[in-house]
Amino acid sequence: MIAAASSRRPRSVPLLPLENGDMLTLTEFLLRYEDMTGVKKAQLIEGVVHMPSPVRIAHAEPDGVIQGWLFTYAAEHELKIFPNATLLLDPENAFQPDAILCTAPQPGGRVWLNKKGYLCGSPELVVEIAASTASIDLRDKLRVYRRLEVAEYLVWRTADQEIDWFVLEDGQYVKMKPDRHGKLRSRVFPGLVLDLAAALACDKARVLASLRR
Template structure:
């Protein structure tokens, strides 16, 4: 028996860019490749990560996580995720740069083996070399699976697109007269776009705190607390 188990493990082929797989096949291969830090299944096709540069990915990613983490700190009942696998559907298992989900009463769940399953309410991608995927096949998959808001930071273009799902379509949220985009799913999640793009994280967090101090955020946090106690 032990020999057959070892043999079956050895015979599992490695993941390769462009492979066309089911989600089960993808997971089986991915779990065997412990040295691989990021691989995704998008519309049945495998995409494998490449080395990441600090200015085009690492630092923008850090700013986004600081922003989301601050919101989580003041909003009991939500959960952030950093590069965690999401089981969306039989052909899609992305590993988004960041996500924000409602823990109880939201769209997604945590499976017994510790994965996010179904659509988090907000997904964020840092797009440099992956922009063609993030704004096409990924966007389609997220839209079809009811990801309510999808934010793409196009680093090379120095632009941020924040989409909201309405009537089965992604509509871009517009900044107000102060240059602030406000989430329609997460009250108080405000983003000063220009400050984020310039690297002025202090202003980004100050504006976020203004959103967190609103009555809308207080009401939302209270509703989440009630769900958490049920």
């Protein structure tokens, strides 16, 4: 279970700014992150602060394709999609994945909201667009998601023009293989289908068409 980040400092003691590479507890990380203005993305990965570079088109366009694909599916299946939401996983990990698709947060569910409104738990599906962070997404983050039993994990490696969709089987992630039509199909969400060629070409119409076949 995740301990609530509720400790407070005396107002006379200023908070230090977040710095890339800082080693912090979850409580300290959230206090500093909430105190900073102008910082749109920071993550705590195994106790270490990661602050990514500005977003280039190589990341932004695939991100838009994924958001549209998941939004369309979520709208038709009464699910929740959370783009770029901070996800509290355990006392050393607070990620900000590009997209989360899950059932509605509720006490006792796979995901829930803490008192400050942060999403906690293990969502059914997490997506990362890896333009410059593939080594982190496929190593450190993958290990944490696997350990905390996130059911499915999709990583779009833009530099390599590859999409990896992992499914949790007996405590291990297994990379899903496309069917003979070049499509990947979620095992958790029936009908959530991704046309690999269409996605990699950022062909939005074809990506959405796969959801309706």
